[in-house]
Amino acid sequence: MKILVADDDPTSRLLLRGMVSKLGHECVVAEDGSSAWEVLASGGIDVLLTDWMMPGMDGPELCRRLRNEVGGGYIYIVLTTGLDHPEDVLEGMSAGADDYLTKPVDRFAVQTRLVAAERVTDLHRQLALTQDQLEQANLELLEQSLTDQLTGLGNRRRMDEDLDRVHARARRLGRTYGIAIFDIDYFKRYNDHYGHVAGDGALRDVASCIELIVRAGECAYRYGGEEFLVLMPDCGLGDAVSTAADRIRQSVLHAAIPHQARPSEPHLVTVSGGVSCWMPGSRLSAREVLEEADQALYDAKTDGRNRISAAPLGGGDSLHAIDALEGPDDQRALEVSGSGSPAHT
Amino acid sequence: MSTTTDPLDRSQIELLLSLDDGAGDALAEIVEEYRRLSWQGRDHLRHELRDGDHTALAHTAHSLKGASANLGAKDLAQVCAELEMHARQVELMGSDEFADADALMERFEAEFTRVQVALMLLVPEG
Numbered sequence: 001m002k003i004l005v006a007d008d009d010p011t012s013r014l015l016l017r018g019m020v021s022k023l024g025h026e027c028v029v030a031e032d033g034s035s036a037w038e039v040l041a042s043g044g045i046d047v048l049l050t051d052w053m054m055p056g057m058d059g060p061e062l063c064r065r066l067r068n069e070v071g072g073g074y075i076y077i078v079l080t081t082g083l084d085h086p087e088d089v090l091e092g093m094s095a096g097a098d099d100y101l102t103k104p105v106d107r108f109a110v111q112t113r114l115v116a117a118e119r120v121t122d123l124h125r126q127l128a129l130t131q132d133q134l135e136q137a138n139l140e141l142l143e144q145s146l147t148d149q150l151t152g153l154g155n156r157r158r159m160d161e162d163l164d165r166v167h168a169r170a171r172r173l174g175r176t177y178g179i180a181i182f183d184i185d186y187f188k189r190y191n192d193h194y195g196h197v198a199g200d201g202a203l204r205d206v207a208s209c210i211e212l213i214v215r216a217g218e219c220a221y222r223y224g225g226e227e228f229l230v231l232m233p234d235c236g237l238g239d240a241v242s243t244a245a246d247r248i249r250q251s252v253l254h255a256a257i258p259h260q261a262r263p264s265e266p267h268l269v270t271v272s273g274g275v276s277c278w279m280p281g282s283r284l285s286a287r288e289v290l291e292e293a294d295q296a297l298y299d300a301k302t303d304g305r306n307r308i309s310a311a312p313l314g315g316g317d318s319l320h321a322i323d324a325l326e327g328p329d330d331q332r333a334l335e336v337s338g339s340g341s342p343a344h345t
Numbered sequence: 346m347s348t349t350t351d352p353l354d355r356s357q358i359e360l361l362l363s364l365d366d367g368a369g370d371a372l373a374e375i376v377e378e379y380r381r382l383s384w385q386g387r388d389h390l391r392h393e394l395r396d397g398d399h400t401a402l403a404h405t406a407h408s409l410k411g412a413s414a415n416l417g418a419k420d421l422a423q424v425c426a427e428l429e430m431h432a433r434q435v436e437l438m439g440s441d442e443f444a445d446a447d448a449l450m451e452r453f454e455a456e457f458t459r460v461q462v463a464l465m466l467l468v469p470e471g
Contacts, residue, residue, distance in 0.1 A: 018364035
């Protein structure tokens, strides 16, 4: 251990340093409270052996200051005292000393104090380590609680938190944001035909397709059983959100995941999507923007699926649906992108 | 007061010697440090007593007490303790000087001399 001896008497400094070094420890000396404090502040000290009475800062004061300092490892403090006033010892202990030694110092007494010092400082080091591990574990747990275990995307809870934050920010700074909700078409039939294990696989695949397209700053979530949501901050002008959503739709189609139980062409897994956005001046709440996207999704389904539908800006009666490319055009999309085998795990 | 007792407690000297396993350098260092501060301390005591500065006197006596004990000079440490106690009492009571001041100082001077002689035999001044 590294031990600091603080005493204004030179003979005491020499004696203690001699004893401490003989026991195999590293020793530093200080002649008063202030220089002791400087040494302590620079770190690395495990044990402080300090005299009671010193010019400037005395022993108890040094103890108090040391115990009030946050951070750094635990320093074991032993007060040396002439025992002129036994009640002083109690004051020293209350000030933060761990033990005391009477002067003139006995070598075995020093040795026993240092045994205890080693034990206590080890305990404190272990405690600090355990605390760090606990903090780390808590962080990981928190992350898990916000993640959908199957797909690795954010879960509904994370989505709610992020949406509130993005909405508040948009209102505060006069920005926009868009929401796209996707739902896998005929997913129940997929499960019935291929089984639930395959169904989980399809969910993971669709999640991957979405993640491929989603840009930095945007976030994808598993919104429900077979629903996904993408939140796009600063993306609400014109067709930006619809276009982005359509690229996601195409990505899923492009993955060419077979879906024999799909009642109509293509016999591949497809998604329908509903988009909405928020612009400065809108009186909609975040939840209402969400509802609009949901409604738009419903429209996409009823209009034939495998398409994106957009909610009217700022609310309104008429819907304008952006029809996705279908049939031969979709074939062209597949050919144009050129990759041979579909991204299908 | 007996003049046949050893002014230095040999077990304490043994301890000082053991610090460097009998090499004697550690002992010499401590003895020399003590010599320096004790002669100075004696001068301070004389002046403080003459000036009636009992606060300073108590402080000097206290320091000398501790250092003397470290060297095994138990009797000298005892005299210093008495000097300290009396000086503090004077401080508290507010009287100008304490009784027995001369007697105490006489004892101090005598014991001081014995200790310095013993130390000289132990570690010759060099």
